[in-house]
Amino acid sequence: xxxxxxxxxxxxxxxxxxxxxxxxxxxxxxxxxxxxxxxxxxxxxxxxxxxxxxxxxxxxxxxxxxxxxxxxxxxxxxxxxxxxxxxxxxxxxxxxxxxxxxxxxxxxxxxxxxxxxxxxxxxxxxxxxxxxxxxxxxxxxxxxxxxxxxxxxxxxxxxxxxxxxxxxxxxxxxxxxxxxxxxxxxxxxxxxxxxxxxxxxxxxxxxxxxxxxxxxxxxxxxxxxxxxxxxxxxxxxxxxxxxxxxxxxxxxxxxxxx
Numbered sequence: 553x554x555x556x557x558x559x560x561x562x563x564x565x566x567x568x569x570x571x572x573x574x575x576x577x578x579x580x581x582x583x584x585x586x587x588x589x590x591x592x593x594x595x596x597x598x599x600x601x602x603x604x605x606x607x608x609x610x611x612x613x614x615x616x617x618x619x620x621x622x623x624x625x626x627x628x629x630x631x632x633x634x635x636x637x638x639x640x641x642x643x644x645x646x647x648x649x650x651x652x653x654x655x656x657x658x659x660x661x662x663x664x665x666x667x668x669x670x671x672x673x674x675x676x677x678x679x680x681x682x683x684x685x686x687x688x689x690x691x692x693x694x695x696x697x698x699x700x701x702x703x704x705x706x707x708x709x710x711x712x713x714x715x716x717x718x719x720x721x722x723x724x725x726x727x728x729x730x731x732x733x734x735x736x737x738x739x740x741x742x743x744x745x746x747x748x749x750x751x752x753x754x755x756x757x758x759x760x761x762x763x764x765x766x767x768x769x770x771x772x773x774x775x776x777x778x779x780x781x782x783x784x785x786x787x788x789x790x791x792x793x794x795x796x797x798x799x800x801x802x803x804x805x806x807x808x809x810x
Contacts, residue, residue, distance in 0.1 A: 558613040559669045560620070560693050570611035572666035572675055573728075574625040577747065578606040580633075581726050609672045616693075620662055623695065627652070628659035632747040645766070645779040646709050653776060654697055657705050657769045662692055664742055664753050667731050674730040678742055684755060704754040704762070705769045708781040710745065719783060724748040732788050745789070750781055 554567045571578070582604060612620070630636040637651040665688040668680040680688075691698045710727075712718035719727070724745075731744040734752075741754045757763065763770050766777040784790055 554610040556610060558616055559611045560616040560689060561613060563613065565613035565615075567610040568612055568614055568617045569608040570617055570666065570670075571606060571608050572663055572670045572672070573607065573744070573746075574621075574629055574663075575606055575608070576625070576629050577728070580747075581728055582606075584726055605674075607670075607672045607674045609670045611666065611670060619695075620666075620692065624655070624659040624662045627655050628663075629747075631656060632749060645777065648776040648778060650774060651776055653769050653772065656776075658691075658697060660705050660707075660751055660753060660769075661688055661698055661703060663744075663751075665689060665692060667742065667744075678731050678733060680755075700763075700770055701757055702755065704757045706752045706754070706765070706767045707769065707776075707778055708750040708752075708767050709778050710748050710750050710783045710786075711780050712783050714784070721748055724783060727783075729789060729792060743788070749778070750783075750786065 555564070556567050557564050558567060611617075627636065631648065631651055638649045640647040640649060664680075665685065667675045667678050668685050669689075687702065688698065710724050711721070712724070725748040727745050727748075729745055731742050734741045734743060736754075739754050739756055739758055741752045743750065743752045745751075762768070766779045769776065784793070
């Protein structure tokens with residue numbers, strides 16, 4: 553462990569190797585791929601490679617690490633692995649039933665905060681303004697909900713409707729990409745795939761009309777409607793996949809020439 557200042561309680565303590573995205577997510581992916589995952593970037597110069605990196609960094613003391621894991625990570629992972637609540641599938645998407653919206657929303661906001669404060673290179677493109685980071689830190693440190701007037705969290709179910717050779721649901725559950733930001737002018741968002749779902753967190757909160765769209769975690773109803781999104785229609789993910797294909801074809805060309 554490294555001695556330093558815990559990002560959550562701000563006390564100088566021994567720090568854990570903390571994860572922004574839950575470690576169990578990486579464990580699931582690595583188990584399915586013999587302990588290695590394919591790492592792909594969307595720049596032409598960096599080749600695809602195998603890695604067992606779980607994107608951890610010295611962020612939290614053991615007490616804060618344990619608290620966030622128990623309060624938020626365990627619940628979020630349980631929901632999306634089908635161990636909490638239930639799922640109803642229909643042509644427009646899926647419905648999450650008997651799920652604690654507040655706790656699920658806070659889980660994703662805790663991920664957002666950890667992504668922003670992490671020093672791991674995979675999260676280097678996400679850096680929230682200090683007031684947003686501090687707002688989230690204080691809420692997480694005191695275990696109080698962040699008002700919906702400050703953030704909007706939306707989730708979508710990824711799918712690939714390509715008739716032949718597309719990605720299966722199990723493929724999408726194992727797909728992992730570094731979080732990326734979007735600029736909508738009046739507000740920003742941070743997005744990332746998560747166990748075949750696609751998460752987008754907006755700040756400041758979007759307009760009330762947008763907040764009522766399917767997939768947005770708002771209100772207190774027993775059903776969370778999650779609409780489908782085609783994975784190949786997410787531009788940032790499509791760019792990464794196209795880059796991967798180009799690198800693959802380039803490598804095949806080199807081997808063929810040899």
